[in-house]
């Protein structure tokens with residue numbers, strides 16, 4: 376009977392354990408978590424979501440305070456179009472986050488960064504260019520392009536000296552999206568080094584509509600593998616979303632996948648950035664406690680725990696401090712929803728906005744509990760402690776369970 380460890384991911388000249396820990400913004404997939412995956416010979420993702428905030432938390436820098444101070448005069452203004460990121464400071468924060476992580480790397484694995492196109496940051500092209508360039512300057516091994524089609528992203532950095540040496544990957548949820556990306560990247564003679572195929576059971580934003588339940592990861596992966604064979608393309612294909620046991624992973628590897636990307640099982644590890652109290656919410660969740668909704672201002676459906684404090688909260692938009700989802704005109708769907716509710720209830724102190732959420736603020740405060748579909752199975756991966764809480768796992772334990780488990784067994788942690 377095969378185990379994940381019987382397979383290897385070949386990426387250029389490197390041979391890796393075929394497990395990637397997925398990017399989880401904002402700092403849920405911490406540097407510590409990614410470093411464990413790299414130390415054990417796999418690939419760990421950090422995320423570039425809200426990096427100035429993450430840097431302030433990690434290194435006691437003052438990027439957010441500085442921006443907030445600069446735009447304080449605009450806080451009560453409904454129009455947020457003046458709010459812009461200082462590109463030099465954004466580069467500095469990214470280089471710091473990436474550079475320090477790379478310095479700490481041990482072992483034969485790799486560290487990649489997850490870069491979301493939907494973080495439009497008031498100036499989509501400029502901020503994305505800076506984030507990609509700064510990650511390469513900081514020494515990142517690879518960049519996973521996510522949350523968007525990224526049709527113009529590679530061209531933004533084609534002149535960077537590391538453009539052909541850094542590994543570039545794309546996350547897609549359909550063959551159609553992949554074909555669009557491949558056409559663009561072929562024009563630059565820079566095909567992706569790997570393709571992550573994310574299915575409907577993943578955490579975070581979904582690349583499907585609210586009809587997500589009608590899609591099946593296995594079917595999408597098979598279609599993409601068939602296409603690759605037909606075209607004679609040998610780019611590693613990496614499924615993600617709902618791969619909960621080592622045996623789930625082996626089934627994909629035997630069908631031709633090169634590796635798997637996993638995330639949910641790592642949300643209850645010590646190295647994960649969620650506060651311990653929130654990790655217990657993930658452990659406790661039952662299937663009916665999880666929903667896919669449309670409250671993210673990005674317009675993508677997002678899966679989360681129904682108890683997330685972000686659902687229904689009506690806080691004032693915090694764009695002067697954050698503003699990661701402002702489009703090129705300074706708009707965000709939450710600002711519109713908030714202003715509409717404010718006009719209807721001008722004297723209400725505890726405003727509630729149900730249809731959208733201030734994702735920046737709530738992700739920053741770990742109040743938007745986004746999660747994978749199988750979060751309700753996490754309780755079966757640990758032990759109940761005498762006080763009723765669940766024992767946190769280590770990332771090493773979970774990683775090794777993926778590597779060595781057979782017959783869908785899940786190893787419990789030592790008591």
Ligand SMILES: Cc1cc2nc3c(=O)[nH]c(=O)nc-3n(C[C@H](O)[C@H](O)[C@H](O)COP(=O)(O)O)c2cc1C
Nearest residue numbers: 397398399400521577578579616617637638639747
């Ligand atoms: C808590 C959480 C946060 C996530 N955040 C992001 C994100 O910021 N960007 C992204 O591209 N994917 C994100 N994902 C998706 C994961 O990187 C991964 O592809 C997917 O969840 C894998 O499926 P699994 O969680 O069932 O193992 C997130 C997943 C979880 C569980």
